[in-house]
Amino acid sequence: EVQLVESGGGLVQPGGSLRLSCAASGFTFSSYAMSWVRQAPGKGLEWDSAISGSGGSTYYADSVKGRFTISRDNSKNTLYLQMNSLRAEDTAVYYCAKNFGEVGYYYYHMDVWGKGTTVTVSS
């Protein structure tokens, strides 16, 4: 069974940092691109970042570019999101998602989602 389990969320002050992790199992992790998608309280879904299966290519939404860094350790089947310079508007549930297709291809989409981890940015 394909499974994604996020961890690392919590309460952090504005300007602080946090690293999220996503442990993957049930599929060949290195063969698939992965994404982080957030959902602010009461709001819709927002794609933040993606990384290719090899880790050699990364993609970011403008809202997080320069502040967030996506990475992966294929030997540990784990995806990461390093979040720096956090703002109140970054408060959200962060979902890790397995991707189908190379990032940016016409058929690219998210086919399996984790349960999410909550990040709260507040003083």
Next chain:
Amino acid sequence: QSVLTQPPSVSAAPGQKVTISCSGSSSNIGNNYVSWYQQLPGTAPKLLIYDNNKRPSGIPDRFSGSKSGTSATLGITGLQTGDEADYYCGTWDSSLSVYVFGTGTKVTVL
């Protein structure tokens, strides 16, 4: 602000049909496949439709998808109380180089 527009809500009685529209542009829906995601209350999103009209294993054929030009539509027939959820369309935007989601539609079973 999302580049894909959906109606905020739709509703119908049990057993009836609802359709949810998703309007975009040539840089997203017009040139890429559309997916639909279902988010039941308090849970993570789940893939419902991919490649405009294909259903993952386990998704009943009551759910269907279609695309025409720069718009896509999700249809749900034989509506059940368990279908009450938020539904989002999604696709790649080739101009913005990001994956974009629709604004989301809440389905209510009357």
